[in-house]
Amino acid sequence: MQMCSTLIKQAEKGRDWVVNCAAPIWFNNGIDWKQGGFYDALELTTLANGASRKRLRTATRQIYVFSEACRMGFHEGKAAVEHGLEFLYSKAQSPSGGYLSHFDLDCQPRSKDQDTYDLAFVLFSLAHSYRLLKRERERQEALLLVEHLNTHLRHPIVGFLEGSPHQEPRRQNPHMHLLEASLAWLPFDETGSFRRLADDLVSVFERHFWDPASGAIGEYFDDSLSRHWAACKVVEPGHLFEWIWLLTQYQQATGKPQSHLDQIYRFAHSSGKNIKTGLLFGELGIEGNAPGATVRLWPHAEWIRAEVSVLESASSNHTTMLEQATTALWRFLDAAPAPGLWVERHDGSRDQFILEPAPATSLYHIVGAFSALADSVAAHIPKPGYHAAPQEIQAYDVHSR
Numbered sequence: 001m002q003m004c005s006t007l008i009k010q011a012e013k014g015r016d017w018v019v020n021c022a023a024p025i026w027f028n029n030g031i032d033w034k035q036g037g038f039y040d041a042l043e044l045t046t047l048a049n050g051a052s053r054k055r056l057r058t059a060t061r062q063i064y065v066f067s068e069a070c071r072m073g074f075h076e077g078k079a080a081v082e083h084g085l086e087f088l089y090s091k092a093q094s095p096s097g098g099y100l101s102h103f104d105l106d107c108q109p110r111s112k113d114q115d116t117y118d119l120a121f122v123l124f125s126l127a128h129s130y131r132l133l134k135r136e137r138e139r140q141e142a143l144l145l146v147e148h149l150n151t152h153l154r155h156p157i158v159g160f161l162e163g164s165p166h167q168e169p170r171r172q173n174p175h176m177h178l179l180e181a182s183l184a185w186l187p188f189d190e191t192g193s194f195r196r197l198a199d200d201l202v203s204v205f206e207r208h209f210w211d212p213a214s215g216a217i218g219e220y221f222d223d224s225l226s227r228h229w230a231a232c233k234v235v236e237p238g239h240l241f242e243w244i245w246l247l248t249q250y251q252q253a254t255g256k257p258q259s260h261l262d263q264i265y266r267f268a269h270s271s272g273k274n275i276k277t278g279l280l281f282g283e284l285g286i287e288g289n290a291p292g293a294t295v296r297l298w299p300h301a302e303w304i305r306a307e308v309s310v311l312e313s314a315s316s317n318h319t320t321m322l323e324q325a326t327t328a329l330w331r332f333l334d335a336a337p338a339p340g341l342w343v344e345r346h347d348g349s350r351d352q353f354i355l356e357p358a359p360a361t362s363l364y365h366i367v368g369a370f371s372a373l374a375d376s377v378a379a380h381i382p383k384p385g386y387h388a389a390p391q392e393i394q395a396y397d398v399h400s401r
Helices: 005-029 056-072 077-092 116-133 136-152 173-188 193-209 237-254 261-271 298-313 320-334 362-380 390-396
Strands: 294-296 345-347 352-354
Touching: 005 056, 005 077, 005 320, 005 362, 056 077, 056 116, 056 362, 077 116, 116 136, 116 173, 136 173, 136 193, 173 193, 173 237, 193 237, 237 261, 237 298, 261 298, 294 298, 298 320, 298 362, 320 362
Parallel strands: none
Antiparallel strands: 294 345, 345 352
């Protein structure tokens, strides 16, 4: 595949935004260096903390963000990763196994509840910090967490519980992020634990989440993950693109063809895009109807990653969809008052952005998108100092080619 000049420029622009704009802002303003952890949001104008809590989800995603930012050239990120790991081990880790999810600003836990979605991101963050720091502790903690998930959070019928305590409806989302985490660990999978987990999660996806009649992916399910439960008919276009990205990585890592990718991609494009705004819909029905008017930033970042994976596997130089996706994401970034921030939501009914504090968790999606784009360009046009060396990318990235 030949890279057009537009995508090369987009990759450079994205990397510059991460390394020179976002990472410095969130390093200097988004980390609580005194009490531990990371702030959940920043005010757009003052850069002050914009939330009254701290979350495990934010800490784990920021560990990933600064791991990637360090790889892309923001070398101060290593200190942020180490800071995040200290929060995990000293504040969030439960004596009985697993990790707690919600904290006050002074890092005192608000409950003993555990959320499988959040635990997936612990596993994911441990993979990226292990890749960066090469410390054995992170690998051992990951193996202990997989054991905890399999022992305490496996559903008796299929898949994983929502958490402890378990709640309904059940969701595809925790399973999707467990797949993401297992894929991140595959390059270091000495025991086969993560390959087995990935295989199991893809099987659950094929048997329960994916609708073979339409190509859609349901969001909510009953206790048996039945496809026929009425509430599962909610579809989020952002998750369609996220599954495309992850299933493509699984296919490349294992050699197992994922023949349903084209069908999911067609449904995402035929039903998930708001032609009037050029953005995606937040959610819609499984038949492609009743789209939600408001959409968040993150689906557009996942749209980029999906288009990168499709472009990489295609024989043509067709880049139009990827250019549309990058244009959409930049609209959220450019609407913020300063580079390195973003506006989180767009109201499609009025075609305008909603100004509110920028949530830290969205940076995981943005960095993931720009990282995927940069890796793709770097793999085809090696450029010293541009990004990770090709052999380094191959060593730890399942999405490298």
